Amino acid sequence: MKEFNTTGPCIPGEHYMLEPLGRLPEAQRYAEQGKYFVIHAPRQSGKTTTVTLLTQALNATGRYAAVRFSCETIKTVEDIGVAEERLLTALADAAEDFGVPVECRPPDPWPASPPGRLIFRGLRAWAKRSPLPLVLLFDEIDSLTGSVLIEVLGQLRDGATSSVTPFPHSVVLCGLRNVRDYKAAAGGDPSRLGTASPFNISVAALRVGDFGFNEVAKLYGQHTEATGQVFEAPAVQRAFEASQGQPWLVNALAREVIEVMGVPASDPITDDLMDQAVERLIRRRDTHLDSLVSRVHEPRVQRMIEPMITGGDVKADDDTYDDDLAYVRDLGLVTRSRPLQISNPIYQEVIIRLLSRRLQDAIDAEPRTFLLPDGRLDTDRLLREFLAFWKVNAGILDNRHTYHEAACHLTFMAFLQRVVNGGGFIDREYALGRKRLDLTIRKPYIDEDGCRAMQWSAYELKVRTDKGDPVPDGLEQLDGYLDSLGLDTGTLLVFDRRKSAPPVADRISVEAVESPAGRKVTLVRA
Secondary structure, three states, rough: OOOOOOOHHHHHHHEEEOHHHHHHHHHHHHHHHHOEEEEOOOOOOHHHHHHHHHHHHHHOOOOOEEEEOOHHHHHHOOOOHHHHHHHHHHHHHHHHHHHOOHHHOOOOOOOOOOOOOOHHHHHHHHHHOOOEEEEEEEEEEHHHHHHHHHHHHHHHHHHOOEEEOOOOEEEEEOEEEEEHHHHOOOOOOOOOOOOOOOOOOOOOOEOOOOOOOOHHHHHHHHHHHHHHHEOOOOHHHHHHHHHHOOHHHHHHHHHHHHOOOOOOOOEEHHHHHHHHHHHHHHHHHHHHHHHHEEEEEHHHHHHHHHHHHHHOOOOOOOOOOOHHHHHHHHHHOOOOOOOOOEHHHHHHHHHHHHHHHHHHHHHHOHHHHHHHOOOOOOOOHHHHHHEEEEEEEEHHHHHHOHHHHHHHHHHHHHHHHHHHOOOOOEEEEEOOOOOOOOEEEEEEEOOOOOOEEEEEEEEEEEEEEEOEOHHHHHHHHHHHHHHHHOOOEEEEEEEEEEOOOOOOHHOOEEEEEOOOOOOEEEEEOO
């Protein structure tokens, strides 16, 4: 029986999968035309599956000798001569693994050469020897760094630009980053290569995209067709909303419900089960999520994510903006559209929980004490106790937190997370330039008729700076947020970050005010 794959490349016949080459229809055409190009995508998006099947498709035509190999075995090597030898050995092994005809395989032994020319001379000899055009696919190319990456790309460029040198027909570089970011991996100094890009012979940079909603439904439909177990429409919608089609997440959510949670094949998969799967993935933080969010403390990642949390803007005069943006997009952390925000709600939640984890540990709050008899949250008590905590700890937390500009927001979210603690759901909306952060708590409870119901509580967070009082805009924005949720009331929480702000104990206040739309809302100044 097939399964949803979350480890390594997908294998036809063993895993549910969509047609990989259909996601990059230009790739085979470019290879056949003899182009040198790049395929890139965030980790576990289907790159290796795609280039493996592309290799097999090219070989199946009988017109090319195509080889895919991984550069990962060289990632710890700093000596260029050793790196070149390992790379050529990996190529020879892969040629055998992919069943390339003997007459089209690399020379044995490779021609002798001093370090720095081994790849050029080796590929020249191979291309001259092979009766079929060579197509080489360098998977995990960004495993190479520094001088090794410079040498490899330089030798490929030298061979490709020579009109008299036999050389591979097409070369594909496959990795996490777009080619324009290779200069950073090569040492950050493009002048060392005489060009802004060390691979300026690339005709295109193709990105393996995320699944659309229909593709998620089609993938899940394969399981239904094979087993009869139905993914109800709201469950598919919930999976897509939470993952935004990120391939690993789409597969992981289905696997969580079917294999880990063990829902019997006779039972349909509901949106409630999918909700549970989302929360379980977030809490467990599997390898894919862990490796991704481990980057949030990198300076160029923080420079992009911190203003998202506060709703601010990245400094327009910051010379690093374009490179930072390209980097976080290539990692798959942020959207490729505007407004710029975290790629999907699962990443969004994992990042916030990671950044606020130490704060949660510092909060001495027992979740059960915030529950009313019917299971609803005592939101008045929640607000009172948060303000008491903030009054005592604001100065310490604000000064010690890594994401200093977002310390207020992270502290409030940590408090909410500690109180909700798996008994409810926290929805967060944050992005560059929104000038606020919106939060909703959804808490299941039993209503007076004994039926399951949902409590909704909405909060909007803003920061007061020396630019003026944000309350008027905040109340108007809160109205818009409440309209989108269909709620009659909410809370506007304003943190005072002015240099001239009074001590926290003197500035905390809570009052009932009327919003521009006539709602009775709570205004909190902290």
